[in-house]
Amino acid sequence: xxxxxxxxxxxxxxxxxxxxxxxxxxxxxxxxxxxxxxxxxxxxxxxxxxxxxxxxxxxxxxxxxxxxxxxxxxxxxxxxxxxxxxxxxxxxxxxxxxxxxxxxxxxxxxxxxxxxxxxxxxxxxxxxxxxxxxxxxxxxxxxxxxxxxxxxxxxxxxxxxxxxxxxxxxxxxxxxxxxxxxxxxxxxxxxxxxxxxxxxxxxxxxxxxxxxxxxxxxxxxxxxxxxxxxxxxxxxxxxxxxxxxxxxxxxxxxxxxxxxxxxxxxxxxxxxxxxxxxxxxxxxxxxxxxxxxxxxxxxxxxxxxxxxxxxxxxxxxxxxxxxxxxxxxxxxxxxxx
Amino acid sequence: xxxxxxxxxxxxxxxxxxxxxxxxxxxxxxxxxxxxxxxxxxxxxxxxxxxxxxxxxxxxxxxxxxxxxxxxxxxxxxxxxxxxxxxxxxxxxxxxxxxxxxxxxxxxxxxxxxxxxxxxxxxxxxxxxxxxxxxxxxxxxxxxxxxxxxxxxxxxxxxxxxxxxxxxxxxxxxxxxxxxxxxxxxxxxxxxxxxxxxxxxxxxxxxxxxxxxxxxxxxxxxxxxxxxxxxxxxxxxxxxxxxxxxxxxxxxxxxxxxxxxxxxxxxxxxxxxxxxxxxxxxxxxxxxxxxxxxxxxxxxxxxxxxxxxxxxxxxxxxxxxxxxxxxxxxxxxxxxxxxxxxxxxxxxx
Numbered sequence: 001x002x003x004x005x006x007x008x009x010x011x012x013x014x015x016x017x018x019x020x021x022x023x024x025x026x027x028x029x030x031x032x033x034x035x036x037x038x039x040x041x042x043x044x045x046x047x048x049x050x051x052x053x054x055x056x057x058x059x060x061x062x063x064x065x066x067x068x069x070x071x072x073x074x075x076x077x078x079x080x081x082x083x084x085x086x087x088x089x090x091x092x093x094x095x096x097x098x099x100x101x102x103x104x105x106x107x108x109x110x111x112x113x114x115x116x117x118x119x120x121x122x123x124x125x126x127x128x129x130x131x132x133x134x135x136x137x138x139x140x141x142x143x144x145x146x147x148x149x150x151x152x153x154x155x156x157x158x159x160x161x162x163x164x165x166x167x168x169x170x171x172x173x174x175x176x177x178x179x180x181x182x183x184x185x186x187x188x189x190x191x192x193x194x195x196x197x198x199x200x201x202x203x204x205x206x207x208x209x210x211x212x213x214x215x216x217x218x219x220x221x222x223x224x225x226x227x228x229x230x231x232x233x234x235x236x237x238x239x240x241x242x243x244x245x246x247x248x249x250x251x252x253x254x255x256x257x258x259x260x261x262x263x264x265x266x267x268x269x270x271x272x273x274x275x276x277x278x279x280x281x282x283x284x285x286x287x288x289x290x291x292x293x294x295x296x297x298x299x300x301x302x303x304x305x306x307x308x309x310x311x312x313x314x315x316x317x318x319x320x321x322x323x324x325x326x327x328x329x330x331x332x333x334x335x336x337x
Numbered sequence: 338x339x340x341x342x343x344x345x346x347x348x349x350x351x352x353x354x355x356x357x358x359x360x361x362x363x364x365x366x367x368x369x370x371x372x373x374x375x376x377x378x379x380x381x382x383x384x385x386x387x388x389x390x391x392x393x394x395x396x397x398x399x400x401x402x403x404x405x406x407x408x409x410x411x412x413x414x415x416x417x418x419x420x421x422x423x424x425x426x427x428x429x430x431x432x433x434x435x436x437x438x439x440x441x442x443x444x445x446x447x448x449x450x451x452x453x454x455x456x457x458x459x460x461x462x463x464x465x466x467x468x469x470x471x472x473x474x475x476x477x478x479x480x481x482x483x484x485x486x487x488x489x490x491x492x493x494x495x496x497x498x499x500x501x502x503x504x505x506x507x508x509x510x511x512x513x514x515x516x517x518x519x520x521x522x523x524x525x526x527x528x529x530x531x532x533x534x535x536x537x538x539x540x541x542x543x544x545x546x547x548x549x550x551x552x553x554x555x556x557x558x559x560x561x562x563x564x565x566x567x568x569x570x571x572x573x574x575x576x577x578x579x580x581x582x583x584x585x586x587x588x589x590x591x592x593x594x595x596x597x598x599x600x601x602x603x604x605x606x607x608x609x610x611x612x613x614x615x616x617x618x619x620x621x622x623x624x625x626x627x628x629x630x631x632x633x634x635x636x637x638x639x640x641x642x643x644x645x646x647x648x649x650x651x652x653x654x655x656x657x658x659x660x661x662x663x664x665x666x667x668x669x670x671x672x673x674x675x676x677x678x679x680x681x682x683x684x685x686x
Contacts, residue, residue, distance in 0.1 A: 234439040241393055241434075242454040242505070243427035256444055332489040333443055 004336040008324070012317040017069070019313045020306060024065045027302050028057075034300040038104065054091075055104060055302075056080035068306065071099035078102040100310065101303030103296070110307035113292055117276075118311070120190050121288035123200065124280070125273040127208035132215040133266060137259070139216075140223020145250065147228060155220060163217030171210040171283035179206060188284050207284040211277050215269060222265065226258035233257070260330050264323050271319030275312025340411065341368035342545050343392075343513055348405035350384070350391050359617045361387040363569040365405075369562070371512060374539065374546040376560030376577065378553060378592065380614045384569040385549045389515045392547075393430055394422040409513060428458040431506035435518040437498035441490040447498075448474075448486030451505045458509050473504040477534060496527035500534065507538060514539070515547045520555065532559060553596050557581055565589050568615040568625035571648060575657035585651045585659040585666035587630045590674045608677060624662065632669060636662045 027034070036043065039051045052058045056067070056079060067080055075097035079085060085092050093102055093109065100110040139159065143152040162170070178184045188206050191199040230236065231254050239253045276290025285291075289308055296304035328334045350362040362384040369375050377385045390396060391403050397419055407414040409429065414422060434440040441450060451473065452466040461469075467486065474482035477500040490498055499519060506514060516535065520528035532555060539546050548559055556563055556577065563580050565573040565588065573586040584590055591610035597603070612629040615621055621628050627641035640646075640662045651657040652667045663669060 234434060234436065235442040237395065238434060238440045238450075238502075238505075239442070240395055241427060241432045243423045243425070243457050244453070245423065246398075253442055257442070260444075331444060333491045 001336050005321075005325075008321045012314070012321065015317055016310060016313055020068065020310055021062075021065050023306050023309050024061050024068075024302075027305070028061050032300060034302065037300045050084075053081045053084055054079040068101060071095060071097070071101065073097060075099045100307035103301050103304045105296070105299045105301040106304065110303050113304055114289070114307060114311060117288045117292045119193065120286050121276045121281070121290060122274055123190070123193060123204055124207055124211060124277060124286065124288060125270060127201065127204045128211035128215070128273065128277075129266070129270050131208055132212035132219055135212070136216055136219025137223050137262070140220045141227055141250075141255065143220065143224040144227035144231070147224075152224075156224070159217035159220045162213050165213075167210060167214055167279045168283055170213055171207070171280055174206045174210055175284065188286075190286050207277075207280050207286060210283070211273070211280045219262070219265075222262065223258065226261055227254055230254045230257040260327075263326055263330060267319045267323035267326070268316070271315045272312070274315040274319075276308070340408070342371045342410060343369040344406070344408045345388075345392070346406040346408070348388060348391060348407060349403070350387050350396060351402045351404075353400060353402065354618070357618050360569050360620070361401075361617055362391065365566070365569075365571055367562075367564055367571070367574060369513075369545045369547065371545050372539070372543050373561045374548055374559050375562045375564060376548045376550060376556035377564045377566060378550060378556055379566035380551060382614045382617065383566040384617075385566055386517055388566075389432070389517055389547060389549055392513070392515060393426055393432055394419075397422065424458070427454055427511070428509045429511050430513045430515065431509065431511040433499070433502050433506050433514070433516045433519045436522040437495065437502045438490060438522075440502060441498060443490060446487050446489055447493065447501045448488075450490075451486075451501065451508060454505050455508045469508065470504070473508050474501065477501070477504045477507075477538070478530075479504075495523050496530060499523060499527075499531050503531075503534065503538065507542060507544075510542055512544060513547070514542075514544045515549070517549045518551070519548070520552075521550070528555075535559070553581070553592055565592070568620050569617055570625065570660065571658070572626065572660045573658065574648065575651070575654065575659075579654055579657055583651075583653055583657075583667060584670060584674075585657070585663075586661045587632050587663070587666075588626050590670065590678075591629075594674065594677045605677060624660070632663060635669065636664070 035048060035052045035055065035057055038055060039048050043051075049058075056064055059067070059080070064080075067076065070076060076095055076099055077085060078093040078095060079091070079102075095102055095109050095111070098111075100114065102109050103113060106113060139155045143155045146152045175188070179187050185202060185205055188203045191203050193200045231250075236249060236253055239249045244253075274289075276288050276293055278290035278294055280286075281288040281291040282294065289311065292304065293308045295301075296308065325336065328336050345368070346366050348362055348365040349360070352359040352361060365384070365388055367375060377388070379385050387396075391401075392407055392409075392414065394414060396403050403415060405415065409425070412425075414425070414430075417425075441447065445453075448467060448470050451470045452463070455461070455466045455469055456463075459466075471482045471486050474486060479485050479497055479500055485493070485497075490501075493501060499522075503519075519535065520531050523531060535546070535548075536559060538544075548556070550556060560577045563573075563575065563577045564571050565586065567588050573580060573584060573589050580589070581593070584593060588610070591608070594608040595610060597607055610629055615625045615628075621642070623640070623642040623644050624630070624646055627633055630641065633641045644662075646660045646662045648658045648660045651659050652665075659666065
């Protein structure tokens with residue numbers, strides 16, 4: 001078990017290294033000149049050189065990547081160019097480890113940006129997960145036990161219709177009608193969790209619901225399919241043959257087996273959501289990781305992009321490891337080796 | 338004669354489908370006393386398992402149409418409510434299934450699953466149920482039952498899993514035990530052990546046993562009575578020794594001649610029954626077996642293809658029923674079939 005964990009984490013770190021290197025290479029492979037972009041309208045050749053130096057883009061790509069990795073492990077100072085640091089000490093920024101870079105565009109460290117936007121994305125993902133999982137399993141189970149009936153068809157059909165609507169439509173619809181026109185909830189703006197759970201939840205309700213509706217259809221259908229599959233298993237017949245009540249057969253025997261494959265999906269979907277929900281965040285003007293990534297992308301802000309990508313990547317990789325470990329606890333047949 | 342412990346009368350299990358009604362079991366009748374074993378034999382799809390599931394009431398809540406009477410210890414199981422049936426299920430009628438690996442829940446320990454069966458019908462503490470479970474595991478021959486009780490099904494071997502299933506079925510001391518191909522999924526060496534165990538326990542618990550199988554060797558060894566099913570109907574029914582030595586229905590002959598006789602003359606050819614089991618949706622007219630029967634020409638006219646024969650007493654005994662138009666089946670058997678079969682089934686019983 002311990003050896004397994006070490007191996008999985010090692011592989012995860014290697015994957016993250018590859019991911020970051022790939023981002024560097026791809027960034028400089030684009031036809032756009034990021035220096036020209038950062039330099040501004042009146043870009044003289046001298047200014048261009050200074051800008052390039054201050055961004056650190058004058059160094060070879062691999063060296064830039066190595067410097068970035070050094071920052072993660074040991075911390076570093078910005079700008080990367082020692083001459084520039086010596087000539088104008090007033091612009092030097094210290095970035096303690098683990099340093100994910102400095103964004104000139106935002107005039108702050110990437111760590112700060114993450115610290116600002118991560119709670120928003122995480123809150124959003126948490127509340128959305130709660131909504132879609134509760135409703136998904138509930139409706140999926142209901143559809144499974146009423147298979148073929150009007151209820152079943154209604155649930156599956158309705159969630160599919162909702163699923164067919166694009167996120168920005170559902171989000172805008174909710175914002176426009178529920179928050180603005182009918183004033184059922186205040187206009188959503190992110191409130192810190194520590195300032196009170198009530199306002200935090202109330203403000204997250206609409207964006208989280210928007211996000212949850214996207215996933216709901218899939219979870220309803222999967223829960224329905226898994227429950228139906230496990231209901232047709234031999235051990236369900238055994239449970240019935242014991243004389244167990246139908247409720248107990250359904251909840252103790254069928255649902256238990258049906259939820260196991262759902263754990264994997266929940267882990268991965270949740271992890272990728274932690275990296276930011278781009279559309280939903282944009283619609284509701286929540287400045288989470290997704291919105292930050294979009295902004296960084298528009299501004300050719302490499303440091304921020306790298307930081308956010310690595311964060312999202314590590315969420316997915318570590319969620320995978322956690323899911324696998326969890327699986328061994330849920331399913332006694334699974335052995336981690 | 339007093340009323341039998343179990344009496345099944347004209348049991349019909351029909352499944353309506355968009356293409357028509359599937360008559361999985363069509364007018365099955367038999368009786369069974371405590372301490373006796375009835376072997377039900379037939380090919381896949383002959384209605385064996387469907388009939389036994391009906392006795393357990395497992396078709397309730399599905400779209401199956403079950404009719405007839407299943408009287409167990411004076412109570413008609415088809416007439417009582419779902420809740421009453423549930424109280425009997427597992428307590429008075431228990432079942433052992435074919436594949437013990439898939440019949441046990443993979444996520445719960447063996448002990449948990451057996452104790453669950455006990456606690457449904459007995460209001461006892463968890464601890465008491467566990468003690469009783471360990472007792473039962475020991476009784477069915479699981480070594481170190483106090484430790485194995487916490488194992489998961491996948492940690493048991495196939496034979497041990499079936500032993501555990503038997504423990505689960507017998508924990509409430511049921512009067513009727515239905516064993517649905519209990520040894521089919523097991524190694525040959527383990528099969529014999531499981532059958533021995535079943536016989537032992539039947540004696541101890543004085544249970545009536547319905548043994549469903551397609552293995553005539555198992556039937557010959559275990560059963561007091563034999564019922565051969567074909568296409569949802571009983572085609573031959575009688576006392577095991579008499580029936581296996583003097584079968585009067587060509588389908589039974591076919592079954593017997595397709596079983597190898599390792600003790601006797603191994604040079605005798607194995608004769609498979611040609612063709613496939615009949616469709617239960619659109620069974621052949623007349624006798625369901627006639628398209629595969631080699632003796633149709635011995636019956637005058639085209640009786641076999643037009644009229645379903647009734648279950649009638651055979652030549653030798655009132656209690657040996659057969660469903661066949663052959664005027665003198667016994668003579669045909671002695672002349673043509675006995676030599677192929679050899680003496681095997683006769684001696685085994």
